[in-house]
Amino acid sequence: MRGRYKLIIAPFLTGLGVFVLSGLLAALFLSISLRSESERYAVKLVQRMDNMAIDALQILFNLNNRGLTQCDDVTRRVMQQQIFLSPYVIEIGFFENDRLVCTTGTGRLEKPIDTGEPDYVGPNNSEVYVRENMNLLLFDNYTMDAVLVRRGQFETVIDPTRMDILDVPYVQWQAVYDRGDKTLNLAGTKGVYDSVKAHPMRFGGSALVCSQSAKVEGMRINKNHCVAVLMDVKQMLSYRRHELVLYSLLTMILGFVSAVAVRINMTHRRSIRSRITKGLTQGSFYWLYQPIVDMQTGKVIGCEALARFQDMYGTLTPDRFIPMLREMQLTWTFTSRMIEYVLKDLDAQPLPDDFRVSLNIFPYDIERGAVARIRDIKGLKETRFKVCLEVTEDEYLDTPVAHKYLNALKNEGMALSVDDFGTGYSNLKTLTSMHFDYLKIDRSFVKDIETEGLKKSIIPQIMDIGQKYNLKIIAEGVETSDQHELLQKLGVHYGQGWRYGKPMLSIDLVGLINL
Secondary structure (H helix, E strand, C coil): CHHHHHHHHHHHHHHHHHHHHHHHHHHHHHHHHHHHHHHHHHHHHHHHHHHHHHHHHHHHHHHHCCCCCCCCHHHHHHHHHHHHHCCCEEEEEEEECCEEEEECCCEEEEEEECCCCCCEECCCCCEEEEEEEEECCCCCCCEEEEEEEEECCEEEEECHHHHCCCCCCCEEEEEEEECCCCEEEEEECCCHHHHHHHCCCCCCCEEEEECCCCEECCEECCCCEEEEEEECHHHHHHHCHHHHHHHHHHHHHHHHHHHHHHHHHHHHHHHHHHHHHHHHHHCCEEEEEEEEEECCCCCEEEEEEEEEEEECCEEECHHHHHHHHHHCCCHHHHHHHHHHHHHHHHHCCCCCCCCEEEEEECHHHHHCCHHHHHHHCCCCCCCCCEEEEEEECCHHHCCHHHHHHHHHHHHCCCEEEEEEECCCCCCHHHHHHHCCCEEEECHHHHHCCCCCCHHHHHHHHHHHHHHHCCCEEEEECCCCHHHHHHHHHCCCCEEECCCCCCCECHHHHHHHHCC
């Protein structure tokens, strides 16, 4: 019931997690994308504002350099020509004695107009006036927002609505003159600039860009001109609802696929568990034998039994079924099957009576006392071989209970070997108190023996430990003749590896001994 529950809840949680994570990532990428998009819009608007300012200043520069001193037909014609050539200026006025006396649209005014003090002065000594609902003299009862730029005897009127180049319904923007203590609205939606400036890191798209203080076409740009862009996330999602629905479907599909993948994987693992359980009773496990040789004589004196698995569905490698056996707590069932199988298989072959057979046992089975049942395994008491139990270094061995059972194994006449020495839970106290017979040098040390690395220098130290505690040394993973010769010179007693033979059937092992 518990396994069935896991098969339901684990895929569901995985799919939900993938869906939520995809949504969070989408929100993050959306925020980054909107911020980048906002910056592009802000830069474009600032460029347009700079172009409008440069256009107005260029017109004023041209008119003031023409030497026009009064508002006559010639002056008005020149002013009209400048408006015709300008994409932003909609009106030009002429001043006498600091008062507006005529414009291109109305001609000479009946009464001169005093424009008052400018809102600010630009870097080119240009006076800027920001007007809301300004009456256009050319039309009756018609008002509009405008920006007036005056220099010398002339003044240009700019329509700020011509700055809007964005055709994006969910984007709001505002152009301002920011002098630090006061912000003056030039164009766009009021309040946007203050909102963006107060919350620059808000979720969604926002950006604030100001003109750079530099000369463009001989005109200096006002660095206090700034543009803020703010995106309305709700409107954006509504505007892009089709994309949103599509992405939601994709994240749901991704979550579903992830859930299915987890379910398949769990089912597969579950099937492996079933295969192993059946394999222990149906003979799917079998053992091959790798020879162990005397390093000095080259004679095969024993072998190590290595487990393999084959059933109707294919093979399982040890790195897959060994951890599963531990997880399923079937290690002792596996070990007892191994000992019974190996002794029966080898006993059927013409092998010497003193032939040493190495069998791996799990440290956990020692600590929990399962090895106490080893005497009940069929064929072990009657075997003519010298049985050596190999135990990997582990913290399970460093307990009084483990010491008790290891001593019991010694009393049963079995040899003990520490497997993969130097890579696990090394404890010299265990070596001395348990009276091990062999130390097996891990293959990683043997592999590097031909180099001048650190691992080569460790082997002589292991040899010293072996000599001090009267232990025979076995080198595992010997693959080349050079490795064999170096280990032989170091005094290693026994060797095991492809140099002497790969794991093989018992009949092939007999053939190798008789060579």
